[in-house]
Amino acid sequence: MQPGTPDHEWREDCSPRRVLAIFSSKWTSMVLHALDTRLGGCARTGVLLRSLPGISKKMLTQTLREMETAGLLTRHVHGTVPPAVEYTLTPLGRRFVEPIELLYGWARENEDALDALRSGARR
Amino acid sequence: MQPGTPDHEWREDCSPRRVLAIFSSKWTSMVLHALDTRLGGCARTGVLLRSLPGISKKMLTQTLREMETAGLLTRHVHGTVPPAVEYTLTPLGRRFVEPIELLYGWARENEDALDALRSGARR
DNA sequence: CTGTATCCTAGGAGATACTG
DNA sequence: CAGTATCTCCTAGGATACAG
Numbered sequence: 001m002q003p004g005t006p007d008h009e010w011r012e013d014c015s016p017r018r019v020l021a022i023f024s025s026k027w028t029s030m031v032l033h034a035l036d037t038r039l040g041g042c043a044r045t046g047v048l049l050r051s052l053p054g055i056s057k058k059m060l061t062q063t064l065r066e067m068e069t070a071g072l073l074t075r076h077v078h079g080t081v082p083p084a085v086e087y088t089l090t091p092l093g094r095r096f097v098e099p100i101e102l103l104y105g106w107a108r109e110n111e112d113a114l115d116a117l118r119s120g121a122r123r
Numbered sequence: 124m125q126p127g128t129p130d131h132e133w134r135e136d137c138s139p140r141r142v143l144a145i146f147s148s149k150w151t152s153m154v155l156h157a158l159d160t161r162l163g164g165c166a167r168t169g170v171l172l173r174s175l176p177g178i179s180k181k182m183l184t185q186t187l188r189e190m191e192t193a194g195l196l197t198r199h200v201h202g203t204v205p206p207a208v209e210y211t212l213t214p215l216g217r218r219f220v221e222p223i224e225l226l227y228g229w230a231r232e233n234e235d236a237l238d239a240l241r242s243g244a245r246r
Numbered sequence: 247c248t249g250t251a252t253c254c255t256a257g258g259a260g261a262t263a264c265t266g
Numbered sequence: 267c268a269g270t271a272t273c274t275c276c277t278a279g280g281a282t283a284c285a286g
Contacts, residue, residue: 010157012177017153018237019230023146026259030140034133045268054135056260061269071241082267083266095236099229106222107142113218114141118194149279168248179280184249205247206286250285258276265270 019099027055027063029100032072035089036097042088072096145219150178150186152223155195158212159220165211195219 011017023029034051035043043051049060064087067073072093078084089097107114134140146152157174158166166174172183187210190196195216201207212220230237 010174010176015230015234015237016156016227018240019226020146020149020152023143024149024258026143026147029143033139051133053133057269058261058271059259062259069241071239077268080267081266083269085268092236092239095233099226099233102225102229103142103146103222104139106225107138110218110222111138113215114138116194116215117141118192147278180249181251181281182279185279200248203247204286206249208248248286250283252282252284254281255279258278260273260275262272263270264272266268 022096022099023103025063025066027052027059028067029103030055031060031063031067032089032093032096033100033104035073035087036094037101041094042086045085045087048087067093142222145222146226148186148189150175150182151190152226153178154183154186154190155212155216155219156223156227158196158210159217160224164217165209168208168210171210190216 030052031048034048035041038051039047045060045064048064049055049057052060055063064073064075068075068087071090073090074088076086076088078086153175154171157171158164161174162170168183168187171187172178172180175183178186187196187198191198191210194213196213197211199209199211201209
C-alpha cells in the first residue's frame, strides 16, 4: 500500500470497531458463549448465574437486558410461581457465537502467550 | 455434558477471560493491527496518530506505554532534533495479531450482522 | 515532533438489601 | 426464583494547554 493511501476507510464506525463494542462489555461475550456452547442456546437465570463465576445478579440482568434490546436473545417469562424466566439465543445472537469461539479458541491454544504478558504494575 | 459438570474450569482467570482484557482496552487491538498489518511492524508516533482516526495524543502514548510494559512492543528514541520515536512490534506482540485479524476479518465479512444490531436507545 | 500535566465526566461495575 | 433500587467507587477516556 502506498504511503498516504487511506486503505479500507478505517473510520470510527467501521465494522472492526463495531465488533469491539461487543467485547468491551465485560460479560456480553461470555453470556453468549455460555448460552450457546455450554447450555444449548437456552437457559434460565439461575443457570446463567452459576455458569459465570464472579458475575453478580445485577450485572447479569443488566447484561441480559442490553442483549435483549440488541436483538441477541429473547426473554420468556413463564407465568408460574416461583417465577421461571428463560433466555433464548436469537438467530442473530447465534451468528455472534462464531467470532467469540474464534477468539476463545485462540486463547485456549495460546495460554503461553497470555502468560508471557507482563501485567505492568498499575502506574 | 452432564448437568452440574464444572466443564473447562471457567474461572475468573481462564485464558478466554484474559484475552478479553486486550480487547477491553479501546485502542490496544487497533494499535497492534495498524502496526502489523498496515505499517509493516514498525512506525513513528505521528504515523500511528494518523492511522487511528479519533485517537488523541494522550490516549496513544498511554496505550503505547501499557503495551510496552506488557511486552507487546519496544520503543526506540532516535537522539535527533526534532525527536523521532519508533515503536516496533515484538515477537510476542506479533503473536497477538492473529486473534485480532480473526476478529476483524469476521467483522468485515459480517457487516450485515453488525448492522442488524439494535443499539437500544440508552435507557 | 513527542510527550507531559491537568482537569473533568460518563458510566461500567460491584456490594447490599429489599420486593413479589 | 427473578428482579429492582440505591449507593459508591473508580478509572478509562477525552479536551486542552504547555514543554523540550
